[in-house]
Amino acid sequence: MTGTLLYGGAIGLVIIGLYAIVARRHLMRNIFGLAVMESGVNLLLASVGYRPGGHAPILVAGAAPGPLVDPIPQALVLTAIVIGFGVLALALALVVRVRQAYGTLDNRAVARRLRAENGEARS
């Protein structure tokens, strides 16, 4: 039951994020979608490491307080969060520049402008 909830929730977050990326036009919402998708992936990884009755993988003065959950997915999620922050910050910086250059945050309008500019450059 818990497993279905966690796995379903994680995949649901990934799907919601992907939907926001492909179907929304506002660039900020695309980026929020990226962040939501990333939390889904992190939730999935962390829940794969679950063990029944497991404790957090932290010893008390060198002795385990009981069975431990898998520490490796947790270390990977820690890495993934940091990388995700870097990606998010870079994306936000690019959005600031897009807004300055085109005066809009509508990704289709930006794409149209880009196509028009490239066409002019080619002809």
Added chain:
Amino acid sequence: MKSAGGYAPARIRGHERNHGKTVASVLFLGGLGLMLFELISAVPFGSAPMQVGQAIAGEAFARTGADNIVTAILLGYRGLDTLGEVTILFTAAAAAGMVLAGAGRGEAQGQEAGFIFRTAAWMLFPFLLVLGAYIIIHGHLTPGGGFQGGAILAAAFFTPLLASPASPFNHRVAILVEGFAGLVFVVIGLAGLAKGAFLTQLLGTGTPGALLSAGSLPVLYVAIGLKVGSELAGLMARVFGEGSARS
């Protein structure tokens, strides 16, 4: 003044929107979700598909002396990967700085926040510093470490900037701290070469649970904390400064 067409994507022209495409993407996402769920439910929840996790949990303390096994993995087993991770963060910060560099400092800075926020930001500053430092130096004993504590350090410097955007942020000092911390990490790694390999743990494992234990791991985490803190603070100051300058 915001121009009308600026922020809001055209709701007005909603009629031209391609509904077929939206329906198709929803169907696609639903199918993808179902497929992923079927795939994952083949791995029973709570089972151990990998043996390596339990093996590491069993021997990590004896080899590194760190109570926090996640820290032992991050710095003891995969220290080189963590160096790469810090490098990725550095690259992202440098790229964001480059993207925003041509924008030029805006003359119109963002609005000054209210009295309560401004006062609270400066009152919080020392406490955030202490909390960040505590989380960083106890990274090998308790939950937390360089990345988490570094984020809190960055928040300590960034909150006053949010409260009064006109106050200066010294990018030069941030870059110096960041470079120094990166240098410390690499030098400790190179010193490990004398004992066999890059980033071999130095100084023995020490007393279990003591603050000064786990050899060179706490030093590495302090370096990471300083590096992450200065990087994040500089990055956010840059994005926020440029963003508020032009809107």
